[in-house]
Amino acid sequence: xxxxxxxxxxxxxxxxxxxxxxxxxxxxxxxxxxxxxxxxxxxxxxxxxxxxxxxxxxxxxxxxxxxxxxxxxxxx
Numbered sequence: 001x002x003x004x005x006x007x008x009x010x011x012x013x014x015x016x017x018x019x020x021x022x023x024x025x026x027x028x029x030x031x032x033x034x035x036x037x038x039x040x041x042x043x044x045x046x047x048x049x050x051x052x053x054x055x056x057x058x059x060x061x062x063x064x065x066x067x068x069x070x071x072x073x074x075x076x
Contacts, residue, residue, distance in 0.1 A: 001066055004076040007046055008062055011038050024061035039065070047074045 001021060009019040012030045025031040031039075040056050043049070043065055049072050051059075059065050066076040 001062070001076055004043075004066055004069075005062055007042055008039055008065075011035060011042050019062060021063040021066065022061055024064070026060070043069070047072075047076070049074060 005019045005021070005023070006016050008023065008031075009016040012019070012028065012035055014028070014030060018028065023031070025036065037056075040051055040059075044051060047069055049069065051068070055068055059068060069076045
């Protein structure tokens with residue numbers, strides 16, 4: 001989970017201490033729709049997965065991304 005939090009922090013351009021499992025668009029204003037897609041692209045590239053549209057729109061936090069990655073057999 002630490003690597004995933006760091007990835008999200010890097011994409012959003014915020015300190016790693018500002019990102020936790022609960023972080024999402026409702027808790028961090030920089031996580032807007034454009035940055036959401038940047039996070040999606042970074043997750044896909046970093047973890048070697050491809051996310052479906054339904055998966056992309058349903059991920060609303062770092063924890064959601066971690067859960068989704070686990071369902072794809074990847075340890076975040």
